[in-house]
Amino acid sequence: MASNGNNHVSTKPPPEPSPLRKAKFFQANMRILVTGGAGFIGSHLVDKLMQNEKNEVIVVDNYFTGSKDNLKQWIGHPRFELIRHDVTEPLLIEVDQIYHLACPASPIFYKYNPVKTIKTNVIGTLNMLGLAKRTGARILLTSTSEVYGDPLMHPQDETYWGNVNPIGVRSCYDEGKRVAETLMFDYHRQHGIEIRIARIFNTYGPRMNIDDGRVVSNFIAQAIRDEALTVQLPGTQTRSFCYVSDMVDGLMRLMEGDNTGPINIGNPGEFTMLELAENVKELINPEVKIITVENTPDDPQQRKPDITKAKELLGWEPKVKLRDGLPLMEEDFRGRLGISRKK
Numbered sequence: 001m002a003s004n005g006n007n008h009v010s011t012k013p014p015p016e017p018s019p020l021r022k023a024k025f026f027q028a029n030m031r032i033l034v035t036g037g038a039g040f041i042g043s044h045l046v047d048k049l050m051q052n053e054k055n056e057v058i059v060v061d062n063y064f065t066g067s068k069d070n071l072k073q074w075i076g077h078p079r080f081e082l083i084r085h086d087v088t089e090p091l092l093i094e095v096d097q098i099y100h101l102a103c104p105a106s107p108i109f110y111k112y113n114p115v116k117t118i119k120t121n122v123i124g125t126l127n128m129l130g131l132a133k134r135t136g137a138r139i140l141l142t143s144t145s146e147v148y149g150d151p152l153m154h155p156q157d158e159t160y161w162g163n164v165n166p167i168g169v170r171s172c173y174d175e176g177k178r179v180a181e182t183l184m185f186d187y188h189r190q191h192g193i194e195i196r197i198a199r200i201f202n203t204y205g206p207r208m209n210i211d212d213g214r215v216v217s218n219f220i221a222q223a224i225r226d227e228a229l230t231v232q233l234p235g236t237q238t239r240s241f242c243y244v245s246d247m248v249d250g251l252m253r254l255m256e257g258d259n260t261g262p263i264n265i266g267n268p269g270e271f272t273m274l275e276l277a278e279n280v281k282e283l284i285n286p287e288v289k290i291i292t293v294e295n296t297p298d299d300p301q302q303r304k305p306d307i308t309k310a311k312e313l314l315g316w317e318p319k320v321k322l323r324d325g326l327p328l329m330e331e332d333f334r335g336r337l338g339i340s341r342k343k
């Protein structure tokens with residue numbers, strides 16, 4: 001008998017293949033793409049999608065306002081993939097569903113490079129619709145209450161066509177999202193693509209960029225840092241704030257349901273910016289000052305979603321009240337800022 005001169009017989013079992021190798025043979029029920037998944041809402045959506053063991057989740061993001069930090073719990077997971085990619089460039093992958101969120105959302109970021117914001121909304125959405133067409137995937141667009149502009153109808157329901165300045169400093173975002181909605185419906189009518197459109201109203205929660213400039217993140221960071229809360233004039237303008245877990249629930253119901261939308265997803269509790277500041281002061285730092293500062297052009301003066309359609313068609317309504325959501329966000333901001341509550 002041929003021998004290699006080594007008579008030692010190992011009793012050790014052969015090594016287990018690595019989880020990554022196993023993943024090669026894993027048959028997902030659903031491969032889901034989340035564009036903008038490294039951002040605030042996107043990363044919470046990824047957390048929820050990953051809870052289903054039959055889902056494989058792919059995130060593409062260019063990290064303009066998002067961060068790998070938001071996804072750190074999933075990096076290396078066999079059912080998760082993260083790709084640095086700008087949606088203004090075509091993407092060739094195989095997917096079953098697309099949640100298309102990629103777009104800067106805070107006014108300071110979307111105004112920073114308005115041409116890029118339009119390209120992201122128009123060319124980015126075209127590219128994702130092209131991907132949906134080639135793969136037969138269902139695609140959901142996160143549109144915005146800003147398609148109603150400075151609304152003359154209150155509260156806003158989905159039949160309202162809006163009051164948008166087409167040449168103002170916010171137009172890159174507002175008009176960009178309006179064209180994105182148009183593209184979604186044209187692909188639906190012309191190519192039979194399965195589309196879903198969510199019109200999201202102001203959403204807040206943990207993982208917002210600390211200095212992202214939106215009002216809830218500004219006020220919470222200011223209250224924690226003992227800085228005055230900056231209410232932009234007149235202070236009587238209103239917004240309706242939805243906690244991020246409610247938002248993610250609404251988006252997933254819309255994706256799984258039979259309705260194209262557009263459907264408003266937001267919390268109808270309406271607050272003036274002065275009332276929001278007073279709530280933050282009372283809950284987070286009663287010593288802090290509230291000051292008024294200049295506003296920016298075309299700021300919508302009132303906003304409140306009519307969510308009748310979401311209730312009837314999705315069986316959805318928000319659960320978390322503003323006064324319950326703010327402390328959850330405070331905890332996250334304190335952790336990241338390294339400032340604990342005074343005794």
Ligand SMILES: NC(=O)c1ccc[n+]([C@@H]2O[C@H](COP(=O)([O-])OP(=O)(O)OC[C@H]3O[C@@H](n4cnc5c(N)ncnc54)[C@H](O)[C@@H]3O)[C@@H](O)[C@H]2O)c1
Nearest residue numbers: 036038039040041062064065066086087103105200202203
């Ligand atoms: N948060 C809200 O109140 C709100 C309200 C209405 C609509 N929306 C919409 O929801 C989506 C997510 O908003 P968010 O609050 O999580 O914002 P966010 O800025 O935290 O997330 C956006 C993500 O998109 C990425 N991105 C931007 N441009 C990209 C590009 N060209 N290619 C690839 N990735 C790109 C960013 O890096 C970021 O990770 C956006 O489409 C926004 O318009 C948000």
Ligand SMILES: O=C(O)[C@H]1O[C@H](OP(=O)(O)OP(=O)(O)OC[C@H]2O[C@@H](n3ccc(=O)[nH]c3=O)[C@H](O)[C@@H]2O)[C@H](O)[C@@H](O)[C@@H]1O
Nearest residue numbers: 105106107144145146201202214215218230231232237273
């Ligand atoms: O919900 C939406 O559809 C849109 O809402 C926001 O846009 P906006 O409501 O202007 O968001 P903020 O920048 O948070 O401003 C809200 C209000 O707070 C005021 N504000 C903002 C910041 C601040 O420090 N103080 C302050 O009073 C603004 O003047 C404005 O009236 C989002 O940032 C958009 O991405 C989103 O699409």
